[in-house]
Amino acid sequence: MNTPHVVVVMGVAGTGKTTIGPLLAAELGVPYAEGDDFHPEANIAKMSAGTPLTDEDRWPWLDAIGTWAHGRVGRGGVVSSSALKRAYRDRLRSAAPGLVFVHLTGERSLIEERMAGRQGHFMPTALLDSQFATLQPLGPDETGVSVDVAGGPEEIVARAVAALHSLHALDAEPRSQLASQ
Template identity: 45%
Template sequence: MTASSSPSGFVVVMGTAGTGKSEIARRIAGRIGCRFVEADELHAPEAVAQMRDGFGLTDEQRRPWLDAVCDRALAQDDRPVIIACSALKRSYRDLLRARLGSARFVSLEGTAALILERLQARRDHFATASLLASQLATLETPQPDEDALRLDIASSPETLTDLSCAWLFDGAVSARHRA
């Protein structure tokens, strides 16, 4: 697949901490040869410190961050742009769609046990296992009207990337891999 045959607009790879958003988003961007935006890099230092201490962000704290994610994505000179961003609530996804004009979502989902295992194995990231309960409580999975692909993270990164690209280009994904 080449950038010339890529989908237009923005693709947000979403999910709680530990689902592999950054890895899968980078893989998709690399596969189709387009820009990648890492939302975690755009958090205010105070927000990072708060999350490192195990406290989730409020909606009010997330708004400037989501605006910064949109600003960074819109500043890219070509499309598509692949964005790794938690986008846990529908209202956050609605904000992204309103600001970006066109956004599709790949929702990475898994069991709490699998996500916890991944978070406990992770090093040097501000989003630790202490945030998982609040993120799962906040999570509103995408609904059928949201143009989203829901995938089970028990699959390999290669499979998740393949399925995401197949959906982005032809809309075809086996129900066997869906979350």
């Protein structure tokens, strides 16, 4: 990517947003912001108790991420956010036009296994079903790429960078591209 974009690393819990986001930001030479840090305490308490968030719970969180992303427009950045629904991505784009999404995808069994192995994270494996039920993949009119999470972090980041370069080379118009080699 020749111009600095703000990239949102998205996907269901356990896909590696917190691992891949900082590595991707380092590779792109831009700052990283952890989406979970934008959650109000009430959201964290709710998820820790195994209760899925409602849209009403998510709006202030998305607005806080959108504010951060808006401040990075033209300078670049990477932020993680599940961004599971189109409406959530639309809200982020309304705050920071030109966002590019990297949708981390993979086999449910792999994601569940990785989630189960996490230490000290507030999101229980029990919420994975609700995450998949809520997920609306990127539409053809959304600027972004899908990247398979099989393999190690460096391999996933390399696929993401290649997909972003390929996406940027195509045109500046919104487009979704599958890059899950």
